[in-house]
Amino acid sequence: xxxxxxxxxxxxxxxxxxxxxGFDARPALAQARELKIARTTETRSTCPYCSVSxxxxxxxxGDKAKNVTAQVVHVEGDPDHPINxxxxxxxxxxxxxxxxxxxxxxxxxxxxxxxxxxxxISWDQAYEEIARxxxxxxxxxxxxxxxxxxxxxxxxxxxFNGGCTDTNEFNYLVVKTMRSLGVCYLENQARV
Ligand code: SF4
Numbered sequence: 001x002x003x004x005x006x007x008x009x010x011x012x013x014x015x016x017x018x019x020x021x022g023f024d025a026r027p028a029l030a031q032a033r034e035l036k037i038a039r040t041t042e043t044r045s046t047c048p049y050c051s052v053s054x055x056x057x058x059x060x061x062g063d064k065a066k067n068v069t070a071q072v073v074h075v076e077g078d079p080d081h082p083i084n085x086x087x088x089x090x091x092x093x094x095x096x097x098x099x100x101x102x103x104x105x106x107x108x109x110x111x112x113x114x115x116x117x118x119x120x121i122s123w124d125q126a127y128e129e130i131a132r133x134x135x136x137x138x139x140x141x142x143x144x145x146x147x148x149x150x151x152x153x154x155x156x157x158x159x160f161n162g163g164c165t166d167t168n169e170f171n172y173l174v175v176k177t178m179r180s181l182g183v184c185y186l187e188n189q190a191r192v
Contacts, residue, residue: 037074044078047092048165051189054092055081058099072099098165134158138181155182162188 040059047054055078062068075095079086088095108126109118121129141157160178162171171188178186 040073041070044081047088047095049091050164052083052089054078054084054088056088056092056095072096075099134181142182153182154184156184158183159185160187164189 037059040061041063043058043060045056045058047056057076057078058072059074059076060070061073063070077084077086077088077092084092108121108123110121110126110129111118137157138155142155143152146152158178158181160174160183162174166174166188174188175186
């Protein structure tokens with residue numbers, strides 16, 4: 001049978017190949033998906049990546065068993081959400097890997113000036129080094145008055161750039177901390 005390019009992508013490459021070979025794999029693929037989420041708890045949430053705010057459904061297993069930590073097994077677009085109607089862009093479609101990823105760094109690392117390799121350090125060492133760098137940079141770059149003699153009390157040597165998955169609460173603390181240091185180059189995406 002012939003398939004248009006649009007039909008090929010619509011049914012997915014696996015089932016399209018099956019269709020070309022003369023059988024329809026769509027029921028089997030649909031059943032496999034149903035089995036994957038058969039006993040899950042559905043939690044509706046919002047994709048954190050951009051301000052489109054697409055709705056997602058997070059499927060977890062184990063929520064109702066005693067002494068079991070719930071495990072995310074699947075994330076998909078929410079078909080009832082008025083913004084995205086079940087669709088997700090590639091970033092949103094990779095949300096599962098944002099939640100569970102064996103490549104996630106779990107300890108602080110540092111790359112020394114001139115170095116080519118990242119080095120593991122302890123949290124205590126990271127706090128101490130970050131605090132020392134901030135203090136030194138602020139002492140060296142703090143501007144009390146501008147060239148016209150106006151009091152400005154700003155730190156021009158430090159900038160803070162937040163991530164899209166930072167929560168409103170985290171960003172509230174960031175703004176309080178950075179403003180208290182006089183930092184004016186401050187950016188975040190407070191919407192989660
Ligand atoms: S799925 Fe894509 S478009 Fe939708 S909120 Fe997430 S990043 Fe934005």
